[in-house]
Amino acid sequence: MPDDAPAEMWESELIASDAIGRLMEFWGFKRNMGRIWTVLYLSDEPLTAQDLRERLQLSSGAVSMTVKDLSRWGTVRKVWIQGDRKDYFAAEGDLWKMISRVFRERELVEVQEAIANLERALEALGARPKATSEAERTRASVQRDRIRQLLDLARLGRRLLSALLSEKRVDATALARVLLGSDKDG
Numbered sequence: 779m780p781d782d783a784p785a786e787m788w789e790s791e792l793i794a795s796d797a798i799g800r801l802m803e804f805w806g807f808k809r810n811m812g813r814i815w816t817v818l819y820l821s822d823e824p825l826t827a828q829d830l831r832e833r834l835q836l837s838s839g840a841v842s843m844t845v846k847d848l849s850r851w852g853t854v855r856k857v858w859i860q861g862d863r864k865d866y867f868a869a870e871g872d873l874w875k876m877i878s879r880v881f882r883e884r885e886l887v888e889v890q891e892a893i894a895n896l897e898r899a900l901e902a903l904g905a906r907p908k909a910t911s912e913a914e915r916t917r918a919s920v921q922r923d924r925i926r927q928l929l930d931l932a933r934l935g936r937r938l939l940s941a942l943l944s945e946k947r948v949d950a951t952a953l954a955r956v957l958l959g960s961d962k963d964g
Contacts, residue, residue: 787833791820795834805880810836810844815853818869824857826864852879878943886943889935896929 787795795816802812814830825833830841845867848854853876857866870876903922909915 785829785833787817791817791833794820808844808847810834810840811848811853814841814844815848815869818854818867819871821869824859824866824868826866828864830867852876881939882943886936886939889932889939893929893932893936896925896932899925900929 795813798816799809799812803809813834817830817833818825827841827845831838845854853870854867855870857868859866903918903925906918909918
């Protein structure tokens with residue numbers, strides 16, 4: 779078999795690439811991002827776009843766009859092979875580096891936006907005219923308490939993400955307290 783003949787995907791590669799593709803899709807990314815990254819990650823050598831097209835049976839456009847997206851996220855890099863003019867690609871092998879970038883650029887940003895919006899909601903509630911009926915006072919009180927609870931949870935989420943990103947570990951004691959009720963012991 780010539781060196782440039784496409785390698786057939788092993789069953790293990792098909793299963794793993796589909797599993798990671800599905801997981802990536804669950805997290806809001808495109809399924810092919812997970813599939814292409816996994817094929818590159820499992821490969822013992824860099825692959826060309828053509829290799830990826832043939833192995834995953836994708837169109838040129840799908841591979842090109844997906845590799846660009848993966849490159850922007852820092853999960854795939856272009857590799858130069860001496861004496862070859864084709865572009866080769868390799869997967870980022872540092873899993874923590876990839877995950878922490880997503881947490882920093884996506885999840886943490888979303889949590890911070892939620893905090894800002896919940897703070898605005900409290901301000902809007904405080905700026906309302908004084909409640910004139912018992913029903914309005916009750917409604918305002920319930921909303922104030924519940925928005926504060928949501929804000930506390932979002933701030934806790936930000937602290938947990940920040941701790942995870944800075945220390946690569948998290949003390950989940952505060953989270954357990956929130957989920958189990960404030961002053962409950964084991």
